[in-house]
Amino acid sequence: MIFKQFRYEPLNQASYLVGCPKAKEAFIVDPIEGLGTDFYVLEAADLGLAIVGVFETHVHADYVSCARDLAEMNGCPHYLHENAPTTYEYTPFKDGDVFTVGQVDMTCLFTPGHTPEHTSYLITDKSRSTEPWAVLTGDCLFVGDVGRPDLLVGDQALDVMDEGERAETQFATIRDILFTLPEHVEVYPNHYGGSLCGGVNMSGKNSSTIYFEHKYNLAMQKADAAEFAEFVQDTAKPLPDDYEKIKSYNLGLLKKDELQGAGV
Ligand SMILES: [Fe+2]
Structure with a gap:
């Protein structure tokens, strides 16, 4: 399989390409406007892959x-969990749905908390094993x-x-869903240290494992959801600039020119 992490340093954000060289197809996960649609198309093309789904x-x-925009450009679906409250159409999936490119499976794990529709993607390279690796x-x-x-x-x-x-849902989600995955599974997040989407303890390291986070993730060492919520609040960074406007655009409530007109 082909797996690439793309880092957008100004916002400490990571997006991903998950592909199969035999099938010559790839999924893109969490693409960012800061890198732009052409970036992802060229990255996939350099690897000889067609983008067949944007998640x-x-x-x-x-x-x-x-x-x-990336899904429209490639004539492929834009996937979100069925609970996503957007004002535009997308292709919905449910917990447990599996999407495949060649030998690679991407399984949707509903992991609500940060948002009500939040989903993680479990990756299995069947050319090597039926066990997931990331x-x-x-x-x-x-x-x-x-x-x-x-x-x-x-x-x-x-x-x-x-x-x-x-906060309460997130604590239970991480404990009962992510931390019950096999401990060798590698963790690839949407942000790394410096991002305002987490708190002061976020590492600059761009990946980890279930084993290591289970053992050393500070927020998840808390005894219960109440202690977890207090810790997250106490260690939070300032709110990201313009997050209400950005969220409104991503929900479909604002158009791109309105967003740009608002100076975002
Ligand atoms: Fe987020």
């Missing part, structure tokens, strides 16, 4: 997504930290869960 772990609040954890689990539960737009229908409910 997002969730509707982002701290950066402008180019997933819709999980794209989005903004659920970072290296050394967890995603913040407080990036809300202030509209109950769109936010769905408030900050307290998000």
